[in-house]
Amino acid sequence: MIKAVNVTKIFPGRLGPIRAVDKVSTDVARGEVVVVIGPSGSGKSTFLRCINGLETFTDGHIIIDGVDLADRRTNMNNIRAEVGMVFQQFNLFPHKTVLENLTLAQCRVRKRSRKVAEEKAHSLLRKVGIPEKAGEYPSRLSGGQQQRVAIARALAMDPKVMLFDEPTSALDPEMVGEVLDVMKQLAREGMTMVVVTHEMGFAREVADRVIFMDEGRVVEVGTPEHFFTNPTEERAKLFLKQVL
Amino acid sequence: MNATEKTWPWVVLLAVILIGVSAATWGAIAKIDYQWRWYRVPQYFFYLAEEAEKTPADGRVTTVVRNGKNSTVTLAAENGEKLQWQVESGSLRVAEGEEMFAGDTIGFTSHWRLGPLMYGLWTTLWLSAVSSFFALILGLITGLARVSKNFTLRGLAAVYVECIRGTPLLVQIFIAYFFLGTVFNLSRNVCGIGALSLFAGAYVAEIVRAGIQSVAKGQSEASRSLGMNVFQTMWDIVLPQAFKRILPPLSGQFISLIKDSSLVSVIAITDLTKAGREIITSTFATFEVWLVVAAMYLLVTSLLSQVVYYMERRFSISD
Numbered sequence: 001m002i003k004a005v006n007v008t009k010i011f012p013g014r015l016g017p018i019r020a021v022d023k024v025s026t027d028v029a030r031g032e033v034v035v036v037i038g039p040s041g042s043g044k045s046t047f048l049r050c051i052n053g054l055e056t057f058t059d060g061h062i063i064i065d066g067v068d069l070a071d072r073r074t075n076m077n078n079i080r081a082e083v084g085m086v087f088q089q090f091n092l093f094p095h096k097t098v099l100e101n102l103t104l105a106q107c108r109v110r111k112r113s114r115k116v117a118e119e120k121a122h123s124l125l126r127k128v129g130i131p132e133k134a135g136e137y138p139s140r141l142s143g144g145q146q147q148r149v150a151i152a153r154a155l156a157m158d159p160k161v162m163l164f165d166e167p168t169s170a171l172d173p174e175m176v177g178e179v180l181d182v183m184k185q186l187a188r189e190g191m192t193m194v195v196v197t198h199e200m201g202f203a204r205e206v207a208d209r210v211i212f213m214d215e216g217r218v219v220e221v222g223t224p225e226h227f228f229t230n231p232t233e234e235r236a237k238l239f240l241k242q243v244l
Numbered sequence: 245m246n247a248t249e250k251t252w253p254w255v256v257l258l259a260v261i262l263i264g265v266s267a268a269t270w271g272a273i274a275k276i277d278y279q280w281r282w283y284r285v286p287q288y289f290f291y292l293a294e295e296a297e298k299t300p301a302d303g304r305v306t307t308v309v310r311n312g313k314n315s316t317v318t319l320a321a322e323n324g325e326k327l328q329w330q331v332e333s334g335s336l337r338v339a340e341g342e343e344m345f346a347g348d349t350i351g352f353t354s355h356w357r358l359g360p361l362m363y364g365l366w367t368t369l370w371l372s373a374v375s376s377f378f379a380l381i382l383g384l385i386t387g388l389a390r391v392s393k394n395f396t397l398r399g400l401a402a403v404y405v406e407c408i409r410g411t412p413l414l415v416q417i418f419i420a421y422f423f424l425g426t427v428f429n430l431s432r433n434v435c436g437i438g439a440l441s442l443f444a445g446a447y448v449a450e451i452v453r454a455g456i457q458s459v460a461k462g463q464s465e466a467s468r469s470l471g472m473n474v475f476q477t478m479w480d481i482v483l484p485q486a487f488k489r490i491l492p493p494l495s496g497q498f499i500s501l502i503k504d505s506s507l508v509s510v511i512a513i514t515d516l517t518k519a520g521r522e523i524i525t526s527t528f529a530t531f532e533v534w535l536v537v538a539a540m541y542l543l544v545t546s547l548l549s550q551v552v553y554y555m556e557r558r559f560s561i562s563d
Contacts, residue, residue, distance in 0.1 A: 052469055054465055054468065054469060077468075077471050077472070077473050078471070080468060080469055080470065080471045081470070081471025082471075083469075084469075085466075085469035087462060087465070087466060087469075089460075089462050091460075091462040091463060091465065091466035092466075093463065093466070093467075093481055093485075094485065095484050095485050095488070104470075104472075104480060105467075105470035105471060105472055108472055108476050108480065109470065109471040109472055109476075150466075153470070154469075154470070157470055157471060
């Protein structure tokens with residue numbers, strides 16, 4: 001599904017170039033849930049943003065469903081329509097109602113009729129548990145509700161992969177659960193997911209594979225059991241000691 | 245209730261200051277012995293115009309029927325045609341049976357007409373409206389170019405904005421009229437509108453640029469991540485949010501444009517200001533006319549402010 005080969009991202013920093021992502025290679029199979037963890041500044045979010053082209057990468061290849069993002073002829077808009085993204089700050093469109101947030105890209109990109117798009121939107125709002133908020137503006141919703149709308153908005157495009165960039169980090173603690181529940185449900189339904197998160201409980205429960213990154217490099221890869229109970233690398237052990 | 249008790253002394257102070265300033269002005273005017281002639285002003289808003297009704301052909305007046313204020317005059321022309329006029333009874337110049345020659349006056353009619361101040365106001369309004377329209381388009385394009393990734397576009401926009409903002413509007417109007425107008429054979433109205441649009445466009449561009457940059461980066465990222473292209477993202481997501489924010493400075497710019505349009509009077513466009521100057525040359529009522537002209541500008545700009553205020557409230561629903 002996703003194949004990353006030696007992905008490298010170099011930012012021009014003030015004190016010389018910074019290798020934000022350094023030769024990251026990984027494969028994500030269809031239906032697999034991959035959780036990327038690591039300390040802040042480890043390049044995990046940057047790597048995630050490279051997968052849907054929000055960041056360009058300096059070197060390497062990311063191949064999604066046989067299409068190479070490094071190829072200059074690749075139409076990034078088509079790729080992004082197939083790759084859903086959920087942001088830390090929700091990024092709902094504040095000037096549009098919840099329903100319009102869900103239908104806009106369906107109509108513009110997927111060329112669906114308004115009626116079809118709205119039916120899809122309503123069924124997704126039922127799925128994330130807030131069917132009654134369709135007519136509201138995002139500012140009237142709690143953080144957890146906004147993030148669930150953001151997930152529904154991404155799902156409305158029928159993506160092949162969903163990317164989550166620290167989806168619960170900006171939430172009040174009591175709202176984290178409702179968002180994680182939606183994500184768990186998605187994982188059970190067989191959605192291919194790449195999740196950058198600090199929620200170790202979620203990683204342990206849902207992940208098929210855990211990738212631990214530090215300083216732009218993949219330090220350790222493994223199943224949750226292996227990673228949380230018996231990590232090989234010193235850096236991973238130290239990190240786990242700090243967060244658990 | 246506490247609040248009102250505390251504000252009344254300030255209201256009184258405000259009133260005292262305003263009355264004081266007025267009294268001082270009044271005193272100063274009284275010293276120079278200025279003759280106020282306010283009665284001369286209204287005719288420049290509306291006036292009763294008399295028009296002579298003249299016969300186009302020779303003939304004889306057959307009947308003159310008086311019915312109160314107006315009279316109906318019927319004339320049998322030499323070629324057999326029957327002509328009829330309605331004129332004011334007091335202004336009748338003919339009697340029944342009279343022989344008339346082509347061009348003779350039958351009588352007069354009078355109509356209310358718009359005076360030069362109203363025509364001037366109209367010119368100012370349409371000049372400002374047309375210039376605002378072009379300025380908005382120009383500003384939008386330039387503003388988008390300012391935030392574009394393309395170096396050439398960015399450079400062009402920056403040069404335009406800097407040149408316009410770094411030179412006085414009056415000089416730009418002179419250049420537009422005496423230089424460009426002569427070279428390309430343009431009318432004074434085209435030059436005036438062109439200069440005003442280019443001038444306001446540069447300022448609108450900066451407002452648009454600031455508005456676009458004020459929309460959080462996450463908004464366009466979210467839109468792009470859904471597969472929407474650059475134009476869809478701009479049109480559906482960024483510009484509507486930017487527009488809401490730039491409405492106050494934008495309306496300020498258009499209000500400025502109405503005021504700045506007074507400068508086109510230097511290239512002999514008869515706007516409100518030029519109309520005022522022309523009236524002064526025939527009345528010498530300098531103080532009255534300028535005060536009236538200022539009040540008319542103030543009226544227009546305050547009305548516009550009110551409209552914008554209403555629009556702002558409408559747009560803030562989603563906040």
